[in-house]
Amino acid sequence: MADRQNSNAVKTARTTFEILEELKERNEATVTELTDAFDLSKSSLHNYLTTLEADGYVVKNGNTYEVGLRLLDLGGHARHRQRLYDIAREEVTELAEETGELANLLVEQHGRGVYLHRAHGVDAVKTDSYIGQRVYLHNTGLGNAILAHLPRERIEEILDRHGMPATTENTITDREELFSHLERVREEGVAFDDEARVKGLRCVAVPIVNNNDTVEGAISVSGPTSRFQDERFREELPAKLKSVANVIELNITYT
Structure with a gap:
């Protein structure tokens, strides 16, 4: 049971980063556009984006999402x-x-x-x-x-x-x-x-x-x-x- 939970956690983390990478490649995207790129339901994808938005890693503009500046903070820290x-x-x-x-x-x-x-x-x-x-x-x-x-x-x-x-x-x-x-x-x-x-x-x-x-x-x-x-x-x-x-x-x- 523990192994399955760990596997799910790893898959969730990977999906999170893949969503960020996809947003970077597209510059911006709607939930519908992202759904076409992932094997996820709209509701599941919306949950990912809502969480990322709440933590500042994604910004919502109208119906579209784009990468947020909080990632710049992490990148700047890594560079320094x-x-x-x-x-x-x-x-x-x-x-x-x-x-x-x-x-x-x-x-x-x-x-x-x-x-x-x-x-x-x-x-x-x-x-x-x-x-x-x-x-x-x-x-x-x-x-x-x-x-x-x-x-x-x-x-x-x-x-x-x-x-x-x-x-x-x-x-x-x-x-x-x-x-x-x-x-x-x-x-x-x-x-x-x-x-x-x-x-x-x-x-x-x-x-x-x-x-x-x-x-x-x-x-x-x-x-x-x-x-x-x-x-x-x-x-x-x-x-x-x-x-x-x-x-x-x-x-x-x-x-």
Whole structure:
């Protein structure tokens, strides 16, 4: 009896999070629209939403529901508990100011990349990414910089769990091709994203590796292909990123 109760409790918790994820994907939805996505009656789904609304995790606007700002409180707390965020955010912000582009800080958690910090320079382009967003690791420069410093078994686990979906025609979707690419990233110490996730966007990324040779995350600079050309893309930005990464790594060691 106890096992069945525990199983029901776990299922209820999972359904709660799935409802929140569905609301995030849809931006907003009615009870009827959500009923179509879940194997639940309208009354059961309404009970979930009413509870979430009462606790501030969901907001009701007329007949529609959307994710509430209380989740931002949890996310903000989680971010501030990340030591790398406190150490690297000022360096990443300065990187954006100096390059005039979009600078990013990403970490890996549960096989996905999570943006901890993003800073916009004066010429930075707007993208679909935001702080807290989870992205695949195989199709981003940041993700490749991290994967290149993980054991092959761990990379295999990540790919088994999340797959290698294509987001553009430049996305690597073959495992052996990815491993060959990651070997070059590891040797060169820099990952180049040539429109692998977003058409028209290039990215240069380097890993943040601590004193124990464990990768803590990665930083990058992103911009339009029109500005990320030749020497700037292949030499100037990589050198700048490696210099900033070196400062962050030293601060990780001695802070």
